[in-house]
Amino acid sequence: MDVVGSIIHFLERLGGKTVEVVERPAKKIPSGKSVQERLKALKEIQMEIEREKEEKHEQELEEIIEWRKREIQASFSDRIAEVILHYFKGPVLAITNSLKGLDKDLYRANMMISKEKYVATMLIVSIFSAIFLMLFSYLIYLPSDIVILTGLLGFMGGFLYMRYYPKMVWKRRVTEVERALPYALRHMASLISAGVGIAEAMLSVSRADYGPISEEFELILRDMRTGSSFEDALTKFEQKMASESVSRVVKQILRAVKFGGNLSEILYKMAEDFSFEYRMKLVEYVQKVNGISFIYMFLTIVMPTMFVVGILAGSIMNQRLVMQPEALAVILLFAFPGVSFIIINMIKKGEPR
Template identity: 60%
Template sequence: MGLGDAFIHFLEKIGERTIEVSETTILHRIPERATIQERLQLLKQMQEEIEKEKESKKEEELDQILEWRTEVEVREPMMKRLAEALSQQMRGPIEYLAHSIKGLDYDLYRANIKTAPNVYVAQMIIVAIVMGIFSGIFMFLMMFPPDLSVMVGFLGFIAGFLYMRNYPKIVFRSRLSECEKALPYVLRHLASLLSAGVGIAEAMISVANADYGPISEEFELIIKDMRSGASLEDALERFERKMGSENISRVVKQILRAVKFGGNLADILYKLAEDFSFEYRMRLLDYVQKINGFAFIYMFLSVVMPTMFLVAILAASAMSQRLVLPPQGMAVLLLFGFPSLSLLMVVMIKRREPR
C-alpha cells in the first residue's frame, strides 16, 4: 500500500468515526426494540424540536439586534439624529451649502469634531431656527410690536448660524490652549521614558494612553497615522500643520532633528519643558498684574452702572411726570444690555489669559 492509499484510508476511518458519533448523538433517544412507526414518530418529534430551537435562536438574535440599535440611538444626541434626518430630507440644498462654506471640513478636522460637513450644516440650520424662534417669541412676550419681534427673530437666526459656523474654531482654540498647557508635562513624560531606554514610538503610545486631555487625543491620531503607513516625520509634520502653534512647532522640529541627526532627545525634551514652564510662569505673573484693573471695571459695569442708570431714569421720570423710557426698553437694557457688557468684559479677560 502506497503512502497516498494509506492517507486516503486514514481519512475514511475518520469519516466513519464521525458518522458513528453523529448517529449515536441523534439516535440515542430511540429505543432498540421500537417499531418503524415509533422510530418515524420520534424522529419527527426530534425534527420539530430542532426547528423550534432554531426559531428561538433567531428570535434571540433579533432581540439582541433591536436592543443594540436602541442603545445606539439612545447614546446619540437628539441634535445629531435630527440633523441626520434633515440632511437626508434636504440632501441637495444642504450639500450645496456645505460645499459653499469654505474651510468648514478643515475646521471640523482641526477641532476633532467627527461629524460630516453636511450633517454639521444641518445642525447649523436647526440651531439657527431655534434661536430665531425663541428670540421672536421673547420679544413678542415683552409686548414689542410684531414687526420688531420678527426682525429680532431674523437677527437671532443669523446669530445662531454664525455662532455654529465659528463653533469649530472656538473648539480648536480651546483644544490648542489645553495642548499648550499640558505640553511641559507631556515632554517630561516622553523624556523620562526615553531616558529609561524606551523608543520614541512606544513613548508616544504611552502619552496617547495617558490622561493629558486633547494632546493625548492628538498623539493617538499620530499613532494611527503611523500604523496606517505614514512615517514618523510625516505624522509629526501633519500634527504641526494642524495645530499651527509656535511651541508645538519647536517641539516637532527638535524631535525630528534628533531622530535624523542623532543626539540625546531626552535632555532636549527636558530643556524644552523647563523653557515652556518658565515662559508660562512669566506670562501668568503679568496676567495677574493686569487683571486687577479689569476687576474694578467689571464691578462697575455689573453693579454700579445698572444702579446709577435705574436711579437716573426714575429721577428723570419723576421730574417730567412721565416715563422717560418704556418698561420694555428698561427690561431689555437691564436683562440684556448690562449683562452683555459684563459678559464681554469676561470674554476679554479670558482671552488675555496666558496659554
C-alpha cells in the same frame, strides 16, 4: 402477498425521496425497515427546522433590541439631526457645499461628525435660538415687528455661533495642548533617559492623563500603525495644531532623530523654557486683569444703577416717562450684559497660553 409487500416497499422509498427533495431537511432520513422509524425521523427533522426558525426569530429580535438601545443612548440633538438630515437632505447638502473649510475645522477640533450632520445640528440650534428670542420678546410686550426681527437675529446668531464653534474648540484644544506640553515633555524625557524609545515614550504619554495632548499622541501612533512614517505623523500633528510651541517641539524632535543628539536633554530644556515663558505671561496677565477689573465693576454695577436713577429723575422732573419701559428693559437685559460679555471675552482672550 409478495406483490403487495413490494408495492408498499416501493411507495415507502418514493415517499422518502419526495420528502428529502422537496423539504431538503438538515439531516438525511435514515433508511429504516418500518414506517414508524421513518415517521420518527421526519418528526425529529420537523422539530429541528422549528428550532432553527425560533433561533432565527430570536436573533432578529436581539438585533432590533440592540439597535433600539443604540438609538436611545444617542443624544437628543443627534436624533433630531438625523431627522433633519433625513427629511431635508437637499437644503442641508446645499448649505454644506456653501460652507468652505468646515471639514478642516471639524478635523482640527477633533469632532468625529460628518459635515452634513453638523450642518443639520447648526440648523437646529439656529431654529431654537430664534424661537427662544421670539418668545422672550413677546413676553416683555415688544411690538410684533421687533419680535420678528429678534427671531431673525436669533437664527443668524445661532447659525454663526455654530459655524465658528469648531474653531473655538480647536483654539481651546491648542491652548490645553500648550499648557500640558512641559509635563508631557518631562514625561518623555525621563523615559528616554532610561533607555525607552521615542515611540514607546509617546505611547506612555497617550495613556497618561494629560488631556488633549494625550489624545493627539494617540492619533499620531494610530497614523504610524496605519502606515505613516514617524516624520509624516509628527508633521501632520504640527499642521493640525498650528502652534508655535508645538512647531518648535516637532522640529527639535525630528532634528534630533535625523541628525542625532541627546533627545532627553533637549526635551528637558524645552520643558523648562515653556514653563518659564508661561510664568512670565501669567504675571503680565494678572497685572492686566487688575487694571480691567475696575472698569468691569463700573460698567456692570455702577453704570446701570446710575442709568436707572437718571431715567427716574428725568421722568419725575418732566412728569412723564423719558423712556418706555420696553426700551429700558431691553437696555438693562441686553446692552449692559452685552458689554459685560465683551469685557469678559477680552479678559479670556488675554489669558496666557
